[in-house]
Amino acid sequence: MLHPWRIGVFTVVMILILVASFVAGSLVRRPESTALENRDTTVPVTARAEMREVQEVLALKGSVVSGTTVPIPDLNSGASGPTVVTDIAVGPGDSLAPGTYIGAIAGRPQIVIGDDVPLYRDLKLNDAGSDVARLQKALRRMGYQGVPVTGRIEAVTLEAVRLIYANAGLETPGKTKNDTTFRWLDFVQIPGDSGRVVQASAVASHVSRDAPLVLVQTSPNTIAARALILQADRLPPGTQLRLKWPSGESSSTVEAVSRLLPGDAAATKPPGKDVSIKLPDQAAGLPPGQEVDISLPTEGKAVLAVPLISIQRDAGGAFVEVLRRADEPSSTSASPPAPRKVKITIKAQAAGWAEIEADPSLPAGTEVRVP
Template structure:
């Protein structure tokens, strides 16, 4: 046997930084590999330094987009009472139903829940969605108030009891400005006023209590922003948190093509259209103390159900073309030919007649 015949046969394993680059799979993953010898059992080779199992299950392809974590867009609150601001909350405070937003002439302005703003004084005989909100809030606070949108004598009695408990003058009617309807529990943002400021001006901004995320996708990826779909948010710590898409809107911004000068008309500036995606986060505790942060948002672009997949690094290039896996069994290895499918997160879908779940394939140590 010649010296050349005694040399062990080698296969090219996909690895970074060796050989020629090739683009593989539907995700456009770029991989670099070395091309070597043929196939066949290696017989007496030592046990490989590392192995990974062939897995059968679902494989999801994702696309990552930049995102931001915050408490949502702020809403401005302007006072509707004449007088002087005598007390303010602190930025970052949370205020819930029945609690004080601020004080005017030492009278508390109360937060109640509802979508209809307080646009008038409310008194017995009035009807409307604002009255319905008032009745609902009084019941939620423990007062006996009627159902429906009518301000009845029962509403008057409940308001009297509520005013007494709040230290207000008992009148049986609700003065415009002493109540502010907000969507739910809120978080105080920026204080616009200070003690001693006129009350009929900007007081503060607020957001929702819960943190949410927004992400921006190119218009071509609009199909990824399906309402109700789940996404993964990767926090600065590397922790992954689940989110759910609650909405998406098309937004435009100025984008220069680099050919214009100073943004003057006809200078080459263009409108850039993107998709702004709103994301709700159910597990607020998983966010820790993060208030405002940059995050990565992973959108699912494709899912393959019940497929075989292995780490990308398990692939070896076969002589004559194609790819295989080095399967280790009983202390020996053999090459199993496979066809490649989808790539995702370091995994690759593989198809082959000899594959079964749990097979051990060699991977770089």
């Protein structure tokens, strides 16, 4: 038989347990409830401007390319006649300029003259024409300043012609000054008026289209590399580069950048632009086809930089939102400070950072907002 007081005690205990469970349940919150309440809360992400190295990464493969060469004489015009070499006065490495005696083919001298002189006829005393005027200008450039530009062959013009032969150790045409003849077939021309001999025929050999008297290089060897569009845009003429090849390394500069070119059919070159780089003296002995590694020089200096993820853009250009400058005290307010828009000028980018121009309103240590 249950006593009434026991029933009362049991009832009170059960009531207390239920009350405690209710109170505990009201204090414990489900994770889903917390997430729902915080769904509109923005957690600010910030970064800082820093003094650091921002080295652009550039890695290109280039190769040595031969300069332009021209045959002397140019037999592609269809000229015919004796082809035996009877004299050769220059060899590989020699420089050629107006007045240089190269050699002789079938006894006929081959002397360099200015490339703007029309060569098509012999000229003697009192002959006149525009070709005479150009010949006289060419003679003056060669150092014969006493030759007047009259457009008419005079004794002083013929005397300069005689001296060209005499200085080359050749017999001068004509017995006297007045009967000297400018024999146009004795003269040859080089584009740009100068060059370097890379190949010369031997005496008793025969010249042909494939074996000229001399092969002349009129422009120096260069280094060529195909760059992607974004890479080429960072390499305007004058840009300093670092070159490295198996036997050495040196610095050089960009000479020219081509227009946009398509990729080749063999897929060895992607679409992009060809970058022409001056061949430094240290690499003068590299043969055409030699591969060269190309990179930007390492400066190793710290510059003002901000993370790329903090940079925003609008119609006015690039900017960052400054929350607090390095020399400003931390805010004691519960709400974060309103960001201030500061325009920036980007000078270089690398490894997630952007070098920017120095700005008094954006010193190193400035806190910026990451959007």
